[in-house]
Amino acid sequence: MKDIKIESILTVFDNLDELPKAIITLMLEAVKARDKAYAPYSKFHVGAAILLDNQEIVTGSNQENASYPSGLCAERTAAYYAGAKFPNAKMLKIAITAASQNQKTESPIPPCGACRQALAEYEVKQKEPIDIYFMGETGKVVRSKSLANLLPLVFDKSSL
Structure with missing residues:
Protein backbone atom coordinates (compact mmCIF):
# COMPACT_ATOMS: atom_id res chain seq x y z
CA MET A 1 0.00 0.00 0.00
CA LYS A 2 1.08 3.56 -0.60
CA ASP A 3 -0.45 6.97 -0.20
CA ILE A 4 -0.91 9.29 -3.15
CA LYS A 5 -0.97 13.02 -2.57
CA ILE A 6 -3.16 15.11 -4.88
CA GLU A 7 -2.79 18.89 -4.92
CA SER A 8 -4.72 21.66 -6.58
CA ILE A 9 -3.01 24.95 -7.23
CA LEU A 10 -5.27 27.98 -7.43
CA THR A 11 -4.48 31.65 -7.94
CA VAL A 12 -6.54 34.05 -5.84
CA PHE A 13 -7.05 37.65 -6.94
CA ASP A 14 -8.31 40.16 -4.37
CA ASN A 15 -10.88 41.58 -6.79
CA LEU A 16 -11.90 41.83 -10.42
CA ASP A 17 -9.58 44.78 -11.06
CA GLU A 18 -6.49 42.58 -10.58
CA LEU A 19 -7.42 40.38 -13.55
CA GLU A 29 -20.27 38.83 -19.73
CA ALA A 30 -20.83 36.19 -17.03
CA VAL A 31 -22.39 38.88 -14.81
CA LYS A 32 -24.79 39.82 -17.65
CA ALA A 33 -25.69 36.16 -18.03
CA ARG A 34 -26.17 35.84 -14.25
CA ASP A 35 -28.72 38.63 -14.43
CA LYS A 36 -30.75 36.46 -16.85
CA ALA A 37 -30.88 33.43 -14.54
CA TYR A 38 -34.22 31.85 -13.80
CA ALA A 39 -33.93 30.88 -10.14
CA PRO A 40 -37.31 31.38 -8.42
CA TYR A 41 -36.72 28.49 -5.99
CA SER A 42 -33.12 28.78 -4.82
CA LYS A 43 -32.85 32.55 -5.37
CA PHE A 44 -29.24 31.73 -6.35
CA HIS A 45 -28.27 33.23 -9.70
CA VAL A 46 -25.25 31.96 -11.63
CA GLY A 47 -23.78 33.17 -14.90
CA ALA A 48 -21.04 31.69 -17.04
CA ALA A 49 -19.18 32.99 -20.08
CA ILE A 50 -16.91 30.82 -22.22
CA LEU A 51 -14.27 32.18 -24.59
CA LEU A 52 -13.79 29.88 -27.58
CA ASP A 53 -10.73 29.64 -29.80
CA ASN A 54 -12.75 31.24 -32.64
CA GLN A 55 -13.05 34.32 -30.34
CA GLU A 56 -16.78 33.78 -29.80
CA ILE A 57 -18.07 34.25 -26.26
CA VAL A 58 -20.92 31.94 -25.31
CA THR A 59 -22.90 32.59 -22.13
CA GLY A 60 -25.30 30.66 -19.97
CA SER A 61 -27.28 31.11 -16.77
CA ASN A 62 -28.86 28.63 -14.40
CA GLN A 63 -32.40 27.64 -15.29
CA GLU A 64 -34.47 26.09 -12.51
CA ASN A 65 -37.59 24.00 -12.65
CA ALA A 66 -40.20 23.07 -10.04
CA SER A 67 -39.05 19.49 -10.66
CA TYR A 68 -35.59 20.26 -9.27
CA PRO A 69 -33.53 17.69 -11.20
CA SER A 70 -34.88 19.15 -14.44
CA GLY A 71 -32.99 22.44 -14.02
CA LEU A 72 -29.56 23.15 -15.43
CA CYS A 73 -26.55 25.04 -14.11
CA ALA A 74 -25.04 28.05 -15.89
CA GLU A 75 -21.76 26.31 -16.69
CA ARG A 76 -23.46 23.37 -18.41
CA THR A 77 -25.93 25.65 -20.18
CA ALA A 78 -23.00 27.58 -21.69
CA ALA A 79 -20.84 24.53 -22.39
CA TYR A 80 -23.62 22.56 -24.08
CA TYR A 81 -24.62 25.56 -26.17
CA ALA A 82 -20.99 26.08 -27.21
CA GLY A 83 -20.70 22.39 -28.08
CA ALA A 84 -23.90 22.50 -30.13
CA LYS A 85 -23.29 25.82 -31.88
CA PHE A 86 -19.51 25.54 -32.38
CA PRO A 87 -18.74 21.79 -32.23
CA ASN A 88 -15.17 22.16 -33.50
CA ALA A 89 -14.18 25.13 -31.36
CA LYS A 90 -12.04 24.68 -28.26
CA MET A 91 -13.04 26.20 -24.95
CA LEU A 92 -10.16 28.39 -23.81
CA LYS A 93 -11.53 30.13 -20.72
CA ILE A 94 -14.66 30.15 -18.61
CA ALA A 95 -15.72 32.85 -16.15
CA ILE A 96 -18.33 32.01 -13.51
CA THR A 97 -20.11 34.30 -11.06
CA ALA A 98 -22.84 33.64 -8.51
CA ALA A 99 -25.12 35.89 -6.46
CA SER A 100 -27.84 35.09 -3.95
CA GLN A 101 -31.01 37.10 -3.44
CA ASN A 102 -30.91 36.01 0.22
CA GLN A 103 -27.45 37.29 1.17
CA LYS A 104 -24.37 38.96 -0.28
CA THR A 105 -22.18 36.36 -2.01
CA GLU A 106 -18.59 37.47 -1.41
CA SER A 107 -16.80 34.11 -1.45
CA PRO A 108 -15.77 32.61 -4.79
CA ILE A 109 -18.26 29.94 -5.88
CA PRO A 110 -16.67 27.07 -7.85
CA PRO A 111 -18.51 24.87 -10.32
CA CYS A 112 -20.59 22.10 -8.74
CA GLY A 113 -19.60 18.46 -9.21
CA ALA A 114 -21.93 17.88 -12.16
CA CYS A 115 -20.54 20.94 -13.95
CA ARG A 116 -16.96 19.85 -13.24
CA GLN A 117 -17.73 16.49 -14.83
CA ALA A 118 -19.36 18.12 -17.87
CA LEU A 119 -16.46 20.52 -18.36
CA ALA A 120 -14.02 17.64 -17.92
CA GLU A 121 -15.58 15.98 -20.96
CA TYR A 122 -14.73 19.00 -23.11
CA GLU A 123 -11.24 19.33 -21.66
CA VAL A 124 -10.55 15.66 -22.48
CA LYS A 125 -12.17 15.99 -25.93
CA GLN A 126 -10.07 19.00 -26.93
CA LYS A 127 -6.88 17.67 -25.28
CA GLU A 128 -6.20 21.12 -23.84
CA PRO A 129 -7.00 22.67 -20.47
CA ILE A 130 -9.80 25.15 -19.88
CA ASP A 131 -8.74 28.16 -17.82
CA ILE A 132 -11.40 28.64 -15.11
CA TYR A 133 -12.15 31.85 -13.17
CA PHE A 134 -14.86 31.97 -10.51
CA MET A 135 -16.19 34.48 -8.02
CA GLY A 136 -19.21 35.36 -5.96
CA GLU A 137 -21.11 38.58 -6.52
CA THR A 138 -18.10 40.64 -5.36
CA GLY A 139 -14.74 40.07 -3.77
CA LYS A 140 -12.02 37.59 -4.54
CA VAL A 141 -11.67 35.78 -7.86
CA VAL A 142 -10.10 32.33 -8.07
CA ARG A 143 -8.31 30.94 -11.11
CA SER A 144 -7.66 27.29 -11.88
CA LYS A 145 -5.46 26.61 -14.90
CA SER A 146 -7.54 23.56 -15.79
CA LEU A 147 -10.63 21.61 -14.90
CA ALA A 148 -8.41 18.62 -14.10
CA ASN A 149 -6.93 20.78 -11.34
CA LEU A 150 -10.42 20.98 -9.75
CA LEU A 151 -11.34 17.37 -10.52
CA PRO A 152 -8.04 15.48 -10.50
CA LEU A 153 -9.40 11.92 -10.74
CA VAL A 154 -11.59 12.60 -13.75
CA PHE A 155 -14.03 9.99 -15.04
CA ASP A 156 -13.84 9.97 -18.82
CA LYS A 157 -14.19 7.67 -21.84
CA SER A 158 -11.02 5.84 -20.88
CA SER A 159 -12.90 4.54 -17.83
CA LEU A 160 -15.62 2.90 -19.94
Whole structure:
Protein backbone atom coordinates (compact mmCIF):
# COMPACT_ATOMS: atom_id res chain seq x y z
CA MET A 1 0.00 0.00 0.00
CA LYS A 2 1.08 3.56 -0.60
CA ASP A 3 -0.45 6.97 -0.20
CA ILE A 4 -0.91 9.29 -3.15
CA LYS A 5 -0.97 13.02 -2.57
CA ILE A 6 -3.16 15.11 -4.88
CA GLU A 7 -2.79 18.89 -4.92
CA SER A 8 -4.72 21.66 -6.58
CA ILE A 9 -3.01 24.95 -7.23
CA LEU A 10 -5.27 27.98 -7.43
CA THR A 11 -4.48 31.65 -7.94
CA VAL A 12 -6.54 34.05 -5.84
CA PHE A 13 -7.05 37.65 -6.94
CA ASP A 14 -8.31 40.16 -4.37
CA ASN A 15 -10.88 41.58 -6.79
CA LEU A 16 -11.90 41.83 -10.42
CA ASP A 17 -9.58 44.78 -11.06
CA GLU A 18 -6.49 42.58 -10.58
CA LEU A 19 -7.42 40.38 -13.55
CA PRO A 20 -6.15 40.85 -17.10
CA LYS A 21 -8.45 43.09 -19.15
CA ALA A 22 -9.66 40.20 -21.34
CA ILE A 23 -10.70 38.21 -18.26
CA ILE A 24 -12.51 41.21 -16.78
CA THR A 25 -14.46 41.46 -20.04
CA LEU A 26 -15.28 37.74 -19.90
CA MET A 27 -16.38 37.99 -16.26
CA LEU A 28 -18.60 40.98 -17.07
CA GLU A 29 -20.27 38.83 -19.73
CA ALA A 30 -20.83 36.19 -17.03
CA VAL A 31 -22.39 38.88 -14.81
CA LYS A 32 -24.79 39.82 -17.65
CA ALA A 33 -25.69 36.16 -18.03
CA ARG A 34 -26.17 35.84 -14.25
CA ASP A 35 -28.72 38.63 -14.43
CA LYS A 36 -30.75 36.46 -16.85
CA ALA A 37 -30.88 33.43 -14.54
CA TYR A 38 -34.22 31.85 -13.80
CA ALA A 39 -33.93 30.88 -10.14
CA PRO A 40 -37.31 31.38 -8.42
CA TYR A 41 -36.72 28.49 -5.99
CA SER A 42 -33.12 28.78 -4.82
CA LYS A 43 -32.85 32.55 -5.37
CA PHE A 44 -29.24 31.73 -6.35
CA HIS A 45 -28.27 33.23 -9.70
CA VAL A 46 -25.25 31.96 -11.63
CA GLY A 47 -23.78 33.17 -14.90
CA ALA A 48 -21.04 31.69 -17.04
CA ALA A 49 -19.18 32.99 -20.08
CA ILE A 50 -16.91 30.82 -22.22
CA LEU A 51 -14.27 32.18 -24.59
CA LEU A 52 -13.79 29.88 -27.58
CA ASP A 53 -10.73 29.64 -29.80
CA ASN A 54 -12.75 31.24 -32.64
CA GLN A 55 -13.05 34.32 -30.34
CA GLU A 56 -16.78 33.78 -29.80
CA ILE A 57 -18.07 34.25 -26.26
CA VAL A 58 -20.92 31.94 -25.31
CA THR A 59 -22.90 32.59 -22.13
CA GLY A 60 -25.30 30.66 -19.97
CA SER A 61 -27.28 31.11 -16.77
CA ASN A 62 -28.86 28.63 -14.40
CA GLN A 63 -32.40 27.64 -15.29
CA GLU A 64 -34.47 26.09 -12.51
CA ASN A 65 -37.59 24.00 -12.65
CA ALA A 66 -40.20 23.07 -10.04
CA SER A 67 -39.05 19.49 -10.66
CA TYR A 68 -35.59 20.26 -9.27
CA PRO A 69 -33.53 17.69 -11.20
CA SER A 70 -34.88 19.15 -14.44
CA GLY A 71 -32.99 22.44 -14.02
CA LEU A 72 -29.56 23.15 -15.43
CA CYS A 73 -26.55 25.04 -14.11
CA ALA A 74 -25.04 28.05 -15.89
CA GLU A 75 -21.76 26.31 -16.69
CA ARG A 76 -23.46 23.37 -18.41
CA THR A 77 -25.93 25.65 -20.18
CA ALA A 78 -23.00 27.58 -21.69
CA ALA A 79 -20.84 24.53 -22.39
CA TYR A 80 -23.62 22.56 -24.08
CA TYR A 81 -24.62 25.56 -26.17
CA ALA A 82 -20.99 26.08 -27.21
CA GLY A 83 -20.70 22.39 -28.08
CA ALA A 84 -23.90 22.50 -30.13
CA LYS A 85 -23.29 25.82 -31.88
CA PHE A 86 -19.51 25.54 -32.38
CA PRO A 87 -18.74 21.79 -32.23
CA ASN A 88 -15.17 22.16 -33.50
CA ALA A 89 -14.18 25.13 -31.36
CA LYS A 90 -12.04 24.68 -28.26
CA MET A 91 -13.04 26.20 -24.95
CA LEU A 92 -10.16 28.39 -23.81
CA LYS A 93 -11.53 30.13 -20.72
CA ILE A 94 -14.66 30.15 -18.61
CA ALA A 95 -15.72 32.85 -16.15
CA ILE A 96 -18.33 32.01 -13.51
CA THR A 97 -20.11 34.30 -11.06
CA ALA A 98 -22.84 33.64 -8.51
CA ALA A 99 -25.12 35.89 -6.46
CA SER A 100 -27.84 35.09 -3.95
CA GLN A 101 -31.01 37.10 -3.44
CA ASN A 102 -30.91 36.01 0.22
CA GLN A 103 -27.45 37.29 1.17
CA LYS A 104 -24.37 38.96 -0.28
CA THR A 105 -22.18 36.36 -2.01
CA GLU A 106 -18.59 37.47 -1.41
CA SER A 107 -16.80 34.11 -1.45
CA PRO A 108 -15.77 32.61 -4.79
CA ILE A 109 -18.26 29.94 -5.88
CA PRO A 110 -16.67 27.07 -7.85
CA PRO A 111 -18.51 24.87 -10.32
CA CYS A 112 -20.59 22.10 -8.74
CA GLY A 113 -19.60 18.46 -9.21
CA ALA A 114 -21.93 17.88 -12.16
CA CYS A 115 -20.54 20.94 -13.95
CA ARG A 116 -16.96 19.85 -13.24
CA GLN A 117 -17.73 16.49 -14.83
CA ALA A 118 -19.36 18.12 -17.87
CA LEU A 119 -16.46 20.52 -18.36
CA ALA A 120 -14.02 17.64 -17.92
CA GLU A 121 -15.58 15.98 -20.96
CA TYR A 122 -14.73 19.00 -23.11
CA GLU A 123 -11.24 19.33 -21.66
CA VAL A 124 -10.55 15.66 -22.48
CA LYS A 125 -12.17 15.99 -25.93
CA GLN A 126 -10.07 19.00 -26.93
CA LYS A 127 -6.88 17.67 -25.28
CA GLU A 128 -6.20 21.12 -23.84
CA PRO A 129 -7.00 22.67 -20.47
CA ILE A 130 -9.80 25.15 -19.88
CA ASP A 131 -8.74 28.16 -17.82
CA ILE A 132 -11.40 28.64 -15.11
CA TYR A 133 -12.15 31.85 -13.17
CA PHE A 134 -14.86 31.97 -10.51
CA MET A 135 -16.19 34.48 -8.02
CA GLY A 136 -19.21 35.36 -5.96
CA GLU A 137 -21.11 38.58 -6.52
CA THR A 138 -18.10 40.64 -5.36
CA GLY A 139 -14.74 40.07 -3.77
CA LYS A 140 -12.02 37.59 -4.54
CA VAL A 141 -11.67 35.78 -7.86
CA VAL A 142 -10.10 32.33 -8.07
CA ARG A 143 -8.31 30.94 -11.11
CA SER A 144 -7.66 27.29 -11.88
CA LYS A 145 -5.46 26.61 -14.90
CA SER A 146 -7.54 23.56 -15.79
CA LEU A 147 -10.63 21.61 -14.90
CA ALA A 148 -8.41 18.62 -14.10
CA ASN A 149 -6.93 20.78 -11.34
CA LEU A 150 -10.42 20.98 -9.75
CA LEU A 151 -11.34 17.37 -10.52
CA PRO A 152 -8.04 15.48 -10.50
CA LEU A 153 -9.40 11.92 -10.74
CA VAL A 154 -11.59 12.60 -13.75
CA PHE A 155 -14.03 9.99 -15.04
CA ASP A 156 -13.84 9.97 -18.82
CA LYS A 157 -14.19 7.67 -21.84
CA SER A 158 -11.02 5.84 -20.88
CA SER A 159 -12.90 4.54 -17.83
CA LEU A 160 -15.62 2.90 -19.94
